[in-house]
Amino acid sequence: MGRSPCCEKAHTNKGAWTKEEDDRLIAYIRAHGEGCWRSLPKAAGLLRCGKSCRLRWINYLRPDLKRGNFTDEEDELIIKLHSLLGNKWSLIAGRLPGRTDNEIKNYWNTHIRRKLLSRGIDPATHRSIHAPLSDFTITFAKGEKKDVKILRRDEEKTGRSCTREESAPWRQYRCPDLNLELSISPPFQQPVEPIKGERRSLCFNCSLGLQGSKECKCNCFLGLGGGVLDYRTVEME
DNA sequence: AATACATCCAACCGCGATACC
């Protein structure tokens, strides 16, 4: 059995949106807010599927959208972010206020790709078109996807692999002038040196403020055991 | 002026992730 369609296709409009449809959608969202896209068209009196409404709102009608040409600064930021994130357009859009993933994707495909090619840079790899295919190979330790190892070509020959810290590509190769870390924690402070053998990190329950609950798996006491809470020490168990 | 071709971008489609029952 295949996937059920997102909407009843027989009685929905397709193609370009009319001014009247836009007005109806804007009025409805102003009155009721975003959300529940599946039921929205019927409630708003639109002969569109929910998906189409969502796309129209997000990509075109949202009041916080920045219209107009991309600036050189935006261009360079997109290139940097793409080199780090790849085709994760929604993540890239998250760093460019007022721009949508669709807009950035289109802009990338029509302008930036060409711009990079004219500079002699492969837009897919961000490397020189004339450089060897790869100076690095990525291998996985036996059956363990999480143990990604990156070997430089010369290391491949000598058999020396990088350390665990080095093996995290997002740490080793991130762009130094961009901070892409997401955090909901207070500012990071140097953790207290753990006593030998003592487990200092907080479990997931403690991180949610449930210290001492029966699900609590760490040995912290009211959150004091691990010092200041930092997301880097939170273990997802 | 007419036609062909290129470019742009809004909209669609399919799929994976997540929520919900």
Added chain:
DNA sequence: TGGTATCGCGGTTGGATGTAT
């Protein structure tokens, strides 16, 4: 726990518009 519904994302398409011949 498994099935279904819904959302959100990325790739692709197709029509409008611009440019070259």
